[in-house]
Amino acid sequence: MKPLRIGIPPNYVAERHYVLHIFLTHFLGIPFELYHHDEPCWRIHLDENHAMVIEDAFFASIPEGETYQNSKYIPQSIKKQSQAVATIEPLIILFGSDKLEWHNRENRRELVWGNDLFAATFFMLSRWEEVVYAGKKDAFDRMPESEMLAFKAGFYQRPIVNEYLDEWVYWAHAMVPDLPVRQQSFQIHPTHDIDYLKRYPNYPSWIKSSLGAFFRGYGISTSIQTLVEGWKVLRGSQQDPFQSFERLSKVNQQKGWKADYYFKMESDNADYQWEEDWVQAWVKRLQAQGDQIALHPNFGTYRNEKTYREEVERFQLKMKFIPKVRQHYLQYDLAITPSIQSKMGITIDSSLALSSHWGFRSGVCYDYPLFNFQENSISLISEEPVCWMDTAAFRANPDPDSFWESFLNAAQIVKRHRGHFRFIWHNNHFALPEWKRISAQYELQLNLIHQLQSSY
Numbered sequence: 316m317k318p319l320r321i322g323i324p325p326n327y328v329a330e331r332h333y334v335l336h337i338f339l340t341h342f343l344g345i346p347f348e349l350y351h352h353d354e355p356c357w358r359i360h361l362d363e364n365h366a367m368v369i370e371d372a373f374f375a376s377i378p379e380g381e382t383y384q385n386s387k388y389i390p391q392s393i394k395k396q397s398q399a400v401a402t403i404e405p406l407i408i409l410f411g412s413d414k415l416e417w418h419n420r421e422n423r424r425e426l427v428w429g430n431d432l433f434a435a436t437f438f439m440l441s442r443w444e445e446v447v448y449a450g451k452k453d454a455f456d457r458m459p460e461s462e463m464l465a466f467k468a469g470f471y472q473r474p475i476v477n478e479y480l481d482e483w484v485y486w487a488h489a490m491v492p493d494l495p496v497r498q499q500s501f502q503i504h505p506t507h508d509i510d511y512l513k514r515y516p517n518y519p520s521w522i523k524s525s526l527g528a529f530f531r532g533y534g535i536s537t538s539i540q541t542l543v544e545g546w547k548v549l550r551g552s553q554q555d556p557f558q559s560f561e562r563l564s565k566v567n568q569q570k571g572w573k574a575d576y577y578f579k580m581e582s583d584n585a586d587y588q589w590e591e592d593w594v595q596a597w598v599k600r601l602q603a604q605g606d607q608i609a610l611h612p613n614f615g616t617y618r619n620e621k622t623y624r625e626e627v628e629r630f631q632l633k634m635k636f637i638p639k640v641r642q643h644y645l646q647y648d649l650a651i652t653p654s655i656q657s658k659m660g661i662t663i664d665s666s667l668a669l670s671s672h673w674g675f676r677s678g679v680c681y682d683y684p685l686f687n688f689q690e691n692s693i694s695l696i697s698e699e700p701v702c703w704m705d706t707a708a709f710r711a712n713p714d715p716d717s718f719w720e721s722f723l724n725a726a727q728i729v730k731r732h733r734g735h736f737r738f739i740w741h742n743n744h745f746a747l748p749e750w751k752r753i754s755a756q757y758e759l760q761l762n763l764i765h766q767l768q769s770s771y
């Protein structure tokens with residue numbers, strides 16, 4: 316395909332190039348070449364006679380000599396574009412207005428948008444909001460989600476970048492029906508963080524778990540079940556219920572899904588050691604069935620190159636290739652972590668998820684390369700965003716019905732945008748009393764989302 320010509324103002328060229336590259340080329344398969352003009356807009360020439368013009372509502376507003384990377388440039392409120400046609404709800408406007416007008420200019424027909432969807436896409440994908448955040452962090456050194464614009468304005472459960480893509484394609488095709496656009500397809504990706512592998516690591520913990528079940532109100536029968544189960548595990552006549560790999564694999568294999576398993580390299584306070592034979596036996600079995608064995612770097616590694624390298628080396632004692640990583644507790648500093656990961660030879664990260672609700676932390680359900688804030692360029696790290704995590708859904712919806720409703724809901728939204736439904740289910744949640752009412756439905760609920768894959 317011949318590259319589309321795109322005119323942009325000559326400031327923030329790296330940022331503009333990044334967002335156009337991700338939006339048009341990476342997501343839609345449309346190549347482009349840039350030229351500079353002195354108008355405050357992004358002009359995309361779809362062909363000789365048609366152009367899409369997006370008013371430059373954000374970068375044009377930053378005074379020369381200043382940087383946009385300042386919390387004062389984060390919108391205080393949002394607007395809605397009610398004229399949107401490709402989405403059910405009005406489009407979100409972070410920067411600009413709801414103007415949508417046809418103009419004739421020179422020999423061209425132009426559609427002029429007031430909604431600066433490229434600036435909004437850059438805001439969501441680069442996460443510069445998190446980079447400039449200087450307020451109080453949470454207990455895990457993360458920006459509190461309640462401070463994020465998407466939460467304050469209530470759109471965190473909408474993949475707004477995908478909405479912009481759908482709207483953009485709709486109007487592009489209204490002007491140039493045969494403009495070739497790459498279609499993505501709905502995919503389901505189960506992922507599992509292996510934080511714990513032993514419900515009964517020793518006799519004291521066995522007693523503690525059994526009494527705990529009773530004193531936390533799960534009843535005498537749960538308590539006795541726990542007592543019996545723990546006894547069998549410690550005597551070696553039953554597998555520890557945290558090692559639920561067979562149950563997980565059975566579902567995934569039935570559906571034809573390959574899963575990602577993130578293993579920890581932690582040595583202190585861990586209930587398993589990566590090098591141990593029984594751990595490696597599980598690793599080999601998972602690998603043999605085509606699942607990915609990935610690295611789950613521990614607390615603090617997200618900004619500590621030295622400890623990161625130690626974990627990478629430890630992983631590589633058993634496995635040369637690190638297909639991807641997810642930081643434990645989703646600790647991720649967008650200004651630092653990607654460059655540490657790059658130095659380790661890592662190319663895929665899957666840490667961008669929400670921890671208090673399900674939703675779209677970077678507003679998208681497609682994989683995409685991050686923005687490199689240190690070099691102002693496209694990062695070498697590709698992000699595989701997660702939109703639903705069991706613990707986060709549990710926090711917001713602890714009863715089984717609304718918990719699983721959130722799961723189906725998230726999958727349906729991703730399906731609508733032909734995106735990647737990547738979710739986190741922790742292997743130990745089949746075994747804990749507080750999770751049993753929920754986890755009993757695991758297979759049933761995965762059947763439901765699997766049906767989405769075959770229906771239209």
Ligand SMILES: [Zn+2]
Pocket residue numbers: 508510611642643644
């Ligand atoms: Zn973890």
